[in-house]
Amino acid sequence: MTLKPVGFLVVGLGRIGRLHAELLRYRVENAKLVAVCDVIESLARDVATKLGVKYYTNLDDALRDKDVDAVVIATPTHLHKDMCIKALEAGKHVFVEKPLAPNLRDAKEIARYVEKTKLKFMVGYMRRFDRYYARAQQIVRSGELGKVIAFLSIARDPQPPPGWASDPKLSGGIFLDQLSHDFDIARWIVGEVRKVYVVGGNYISEEIKARGDLDVVSILLRFENGAQGFIHGARRNAFGYDLRTEVYCEHGTVFIGNPVDNLSAVGTEKGITFEGIPWFEKRFYEAYINELRDFVDSIVKDREPGITVNDGVKAVEIAEACWKSFRSGKPIELS
Numbered sequence: 001m002t003l004k005p006v007g008f009l010v011v012g013l014g015r016i017g018r019l020h021a022e023l024l025r026y027r028v029e030n031a032k033l034v035a036v037c038d039v040i041e042s043l044a045r046d047v048a049t050k051l052g053v054k055y056y057t058n059l060d061d062a063l064r065d066k067d068v069d070a071v072v073i074a075t076p077t078h079l080h081k082d083m084c085i086k087a088l089e090a091g092k093h094v095f096v097e098k099p100l101a102p103n104l105r106d107a108k109e110i111a112r113y114v115e116k117t118k119l120k121f122m123v124g125y126m127r128r129f130d131r132y133y134a135r136a137q138q139i140v141r142s143g144e145l146g147k148v149i150a151f152l153s154i155a156r157d158p159q160p161p162p163g164w165a166s167d168p169k170l171s172g173g174i175f176l177d178q179l180s181h182d183f184d185i186a187r188w189i190v191g192e193v194r195k196v197y198v199v200g201g202n203y204i205s206e207e208i209k210a211r212g213d214l215d216v217v218s219i220l221l222r223f224e225n226g227a228q229g230f231i232h233g234a235r236r237n238a239f240g241y242d243l244r245t246e247v248y249c250e251h252g253t254v255f256i257g258n259p260v261d262n263l264s265a266v267g268t269e270k271g272i273t274f275e276g277i278p279w280f281e282k283r284f285y286e287a288y289i290n291e292l293r294d295f296v297d298s299i300v301k302d303r304e305p306g307i308t309v310n311d312g313v314k315a316v317e318i319a320e321a322c323w324k325s326f327r328s329g330k331p332i333e334l335s
């Protein structure tokens, strides 16, 4: 029996949406990209022409398209709630980029809609589909290294994100926009977070400061199982993307470092330089394919996707606790 591919619409064709559209067009089995949508008409038209699909400039029109079974929402975070709800109401499965929403109220509202439907819903925390994070999770969760004692993560971006994302009302700020990936991975590998304590400040960008966000933060965590945690995030890093994680356990430590292309190097009297990984598009390219494959598979096989709406809500809860801790200067218990 031949399977009818899942028809996809991608809405929001910026940094990440264009990548999702290309992957759905060329790399994801059982998926068929049928349309793209962006408010910038020239962008929507160009991407549609390049990929050989239809285009829309308005989500309502796009959702009336009968060929669309599922929607990838890759618009700025403050638009996720309305778009997720509209897509679900139109009977479409939804893959929404992280974070679920810029605040807990919106995130919980989305979750209420998801719970009422039988449609599939997934949040794009793609690190879970990266082979190195997945291996670390599997080793730690197997118990072969004993109890987890500490989770450590460093996340420094090469440069601040697009303009809207430096406004915490639109993006949720550094804790959600950037570090919710680390919260998700910490929960996935170690378990639920019980308490956070934050110090942070502005060291990098006048724009981020003027909009009321922070650009360098350090977060201490206590997990429900007693493990400790430390997450450090920065919005700019001189040598590019720096993403490292360690899980220190009773009988050993799991390390996830920065991959380098060790097949290509330049050697001089000062030493050997390997090419690094510039940013997320390249570092997590396989993971972006794998997460979409998982989402399609969840539709085809009628099973729960690898990341649920509840995972999305939990990341927002941790980020809100971080803001409360920063503002009060006190540790905050999660309810």
Ligand SMILES: NC(=O)c1ccc[n+]([C@@H]2O[C@H](COP(=O)([O-])OP(=O)(O)OC[C@H]3O[C@@H](n4cnc5c(N)ncnc54)[C@H](O)[C@@H]3O)[C@@H](O)[C@H]2O)c1
Binding pocket: 011, 012, 013, 014, 015, 016, 017, 037, 038, 039, 040, 043, 057, 058, 059, 074, 075, 076, 077, 079, 097, 098, 099, 124, 125, 126, 161, 162, 177, 280
């Ligand atoms: N998982 C990841 O690694 C990752 C990486 C980058 C961004 N993101 C997330 O993806 C989302 C988008 O981020 P980005 O960096 O791609 O943003 P971006 O600003 O590069 O792109 C957003 C696009 O959405 C379009 N848009 C805005 N309003 C719209 C509307 N009403 N209808 C249709 N299109 C609209 C804009 O014109 C723009 O092209 C955010 O939630 C962000 O947190 C995730």
